[in-house]
Amino acid sequence: MEKLTEQSLKALLAQASLDSKDGDLERFGDVLDTYVASLKALHALDLAGEEVAPTFNPAWTKK
């Protein structure tokens, strides 16, 4: 796993009072790196003009 991804994940785990399982960071390194790279691609797109979907519906009163 790339160092930055590993550091970020460790910090987020600590913030959530969680620990990774032994070996998981190595085991999942590639899929986590692929994900982080995909996030960068998503943010490279200019979507500032788009609404955040789905739109909040104030008529939702029931659960």
Added chain:
Amino acid sequence: MPDKPLYHLTIHEAQKLVRGRELSPIELTRAILRRIEAVDGKLHAYLNLTAESAMNEARVAEAEISQGKYRGPLHGIPLAVKDQLDLKGAPALIRGGNARAGEDATAVQRLRSAGAVILGKLTMSSLPIEIPPPRNPWNTDRITGGSSTGPGAAVAAGLCMGALGEDTAGSIRNPASLCGIVGLKPTYGLVSRTGLAPLSWSLDHCGPMTWTVEDAAHVLQAIAGHDSKDPTSIDAPVPNYSAALNANIKDLVVGVPRDYIEECRARTDPEVLTLVEQAIAELKTLGARVEDVKLPALKLATIANAVIYYNEHFAAHRNDAKSTIKNAATSARARVYLGLLTSAADYIQAQRLRSRVRRECAEVFDKVDLLALPCQLKTAPTFEETGPLDTLYKHLIPEYQSPFNLAGLPAISIPCGFSKNKLPVALQLAGKPFDESTVLRAAYAYQQHAGWHEQRPPI
């Protein structure tokens, strides 16, 4: 009586016999239970078979029908549901622990109201524990595709006459395409999510998995419609889906998103592309007008779907994260880490892309009635070719299914042929919001023309 085993009847065929009192629901349910006993040891489709209550329900259906109280096409028909849907009194492995559901999911309640016989719960991938994965009835060395793994295997092998599945990133259409059955992900909001264990609240869709398009219409008819317990359920009239089925599609315009197919081409098995192109050509032969359309935002739709999925999943299951990391299966642990890595800014960017995808789709649907494209990248791989993280990788790289979860549009997987090694390939048709009738009509016309549903798996 039919000239084939009862377990190979379609819902549509069986309901005619049941309604005419030529076939008893008891006899039909018993035949399916015998079939399960004979082959589910090889296929592992069922997690929880409720044979005794199913027989009781069949007896009730028999008594009602004999008294002239026929409820409709699902009356006395044996169906099953994915583990993700609550079945009163049955454990839900997806929810973790041993808790039993206090109520049926709304979709299950509606099947029962329609008189269906519920056989039990079918397995799925993404469970927190490792269990034997279902095997593909077309070749038991191969996977069914997930996450509705049990419904895929069970419907294809005649272990139920139809099933309810759930689709967050292709989980109905993926096993449907790999197992050679029909899988319909309805429009978001058409079918209640009440009693559906959440994977991702804004992407989860409950829908039918059946052998034929007529059967999908029958099941959808029973489960569709407003549910005041689900705040995302849409309060709108439900059309008569079966009445919309006919083989005439001469008035339809079918759009083919060539740019997106090109984006996925390098990862798509050439045999899949060839068979889907042939199916699209056959839609043209049937009278539909076919034209290319462009949907550039789909390029990042798969990753946007994954971002929303992992973020909402982590939020829904945050309190279980510690035990998931400690005890759960590989893919379930990885999903926790992916959810943790997803920031609010990532989620909002994904939602913005969702808006763009919806807008592009709406613009395209001003000109066409349907989109036609492949449903899968490849035919079913062997277990040896498959790793525990494959599904997660599938969610990160452009593929054909999750864009329609992101957009919330109805999409159906329908068999369109077999590869050289005799594995099913599927065409996908997607439609306008709440226009399941047109999706089903085109799928039905194709099915009747192509006849792939006449071939059953060798098991």
